[in-house]
Amino acid sequence: MLRISKLSDYAIVLLCEIAKAERGEGTTARQLAATTQIALPTVVKLLKMLKEDGVLLSMQGRNGGYRLARRPSETNLAVIIEAVEGPIALTECMSEELDCQIHSKCNTRPHWVHINAAFRQALSVVTLNDLTTGTMPVPVTLGGVRVAAL
Amino acid sequence: MLRISKLSDYAIVLLCEIAKAERGEGTTARQLAATTQIALPTVVKLLKMLKEDGVLLSMQGRNGGYRLARRPSETNLAVIIEAVEGPIALTECMSEELDCQIHSKCNTRPHWVHINAAFRQALSVVTLNDLTTGTMPVPVTLGGVRVAAL
């Protein structure tokens, strides 16, 4: 089906919320669950992942909570999705130690490397800032020809 | 994890094989299973899907088999993957009749539309011809900047 997972989708929603609340000096998992309607255990799980990958900073203790590790304009979709789903690797041979017989002689692999990079790039140009302020997407050209308007 | 499914991967392998055998006037599921080492029932299933979507033509009967519906240079990865996995829709709101509350006011949706298109485009420029002859990928630029070399 080739879908971004639900958890990645949730993560984006949560981070938008955190970005908005940033002036109030951070947010807690409990607050985020309340405002986003995502179940608290799920929110907790996601915030841990995002912290693990350096997207969020956390503060423990009584007045603890989470904050963005970087500015909204420096936090992009590629990083968020990778934090939740692991490295972007559209095919097995893009990530694992492969028992793929061919390896160097493979005609298909270079194309996947390329597609993978193009995809990751498309994700990485969209930042939290774009999502919270409603900035429109940048046009993409491929071989000099504009291919993705709208 | 965000992976192309194994079946899509198999489908690409099968089609490359069919493209190669094209001079011999088509191939059968049995032959393809033998040359690719993919289990016959799986091969059969995939060929059906590819035919269903117009990627392959089939001939029934004693001397039947499969042929490409279009030339190798006109059969691309986007079409193949869509035949196996359904329309490319990275998020739910890209495909289904959505019970998504916001719909028109959503800040995120336009970005997904764009990412989706960029991804599909990256897939669609790679044809069976490229895969069988070893043609190298076309560079991609984004906002005028080259982003995916190699």
Added chain:
DNA sequence: TTAAACAGTACTGAATTGGTCCCATTTTAC
């Protein structure tokens, strides 16, 4: 000392995917 927050890990149910099987239909060779 207690309460509210994060930290870490393990587990379970549901959904998707991968793979198989069965029987019907079509066509050709004998």
Added chain:
DNA sequence: GTAAAATGGGACCAATTCAGTACTGTTTAA
């Protein structure tokens, strides 16, 4: 005209992955 070899179209099961939950520990401040 019959048998064999091919596709056509379902249904089905097992295995993996994903989503969600639970539990127990640690940190910090009131």
